[in-house]
Amino acid sequence: MSENESRPVVVGVDGSPAARAALRWAVEDARRRGCPVDVISAWHRDYGVMIGQVPAEIMVEMSPPALEAAARKSLDAVTQGFEGVEIRRILVEGDARDVLTAASKDAELLVVGSRGHGTVVGAILGSVSAHCVHHASCPVVVVREPKVEREQEHAPAAAAAPLTPGPLL
Structure with a gap:
């Protein structure tokens, strides 16, 4: 990277609501900084699921080839509609944790989403955001899944009772 070239804001995306929120945050931040956004999606074949x-x-x-094509389609779809900032789409084969920490070496900032699975699921699956926080070479911003989207996904069929301000007397 030349001295005249600005370092990008790097954001990892996987198609989840948390990743979309991280992308929106990264684009706004890059717009303020006047730098490009490297939108990275990592894909790999998980042999552990084929038993x-x-x-x-x-x-x-x-x-x-099918996994790469699906990842490319998802990456192209999630990055549509952003204006006023240079968006560079990057599709990489590999583990997201390794890909994003490697990309952080030349980044101004790394932005990742967090689904908020909790300690147990995070320990079993491994948290990309936690790995990036501990191993990235630049500052890391973790954007939580938007509460509205999270509630819509898990909302019960019946409407919940309305919330009232303050204690009920």
Whole structure:
């Protein structure tokens, strides 16, 4: 990277509501800084989910070209509609934790979303955001999944009782 070239704001996306919120935050921050946004999506084939015989149709969907095409389509879709800032779409094969921490070496800032799964699920699945906070070479911003989107996904069918300000007397 030349001295005259501004360092980008890097944001990791995976299509989740938290990643979309992180992208919106990163674009606004990059607009203020006057720098580009590197939108990174990492994909890889998870061999751990293929146990036993798998139908041929599923194997085709799990092929590297099919996974890459799906990731490219998702990356292109999530980055549409942003104006006033340079958006650079980057699709990389690899583990998101490693890809994002490597990208942080040349970044002004790294922005990631957090789904807020909690301690147990985070320990089992591994938290990309926690890994980035501990291993990135630049400052990291973790954007939580928007509460409105989270509530809509998990809302019960029946309407909840309205909230009232203050204690009920």
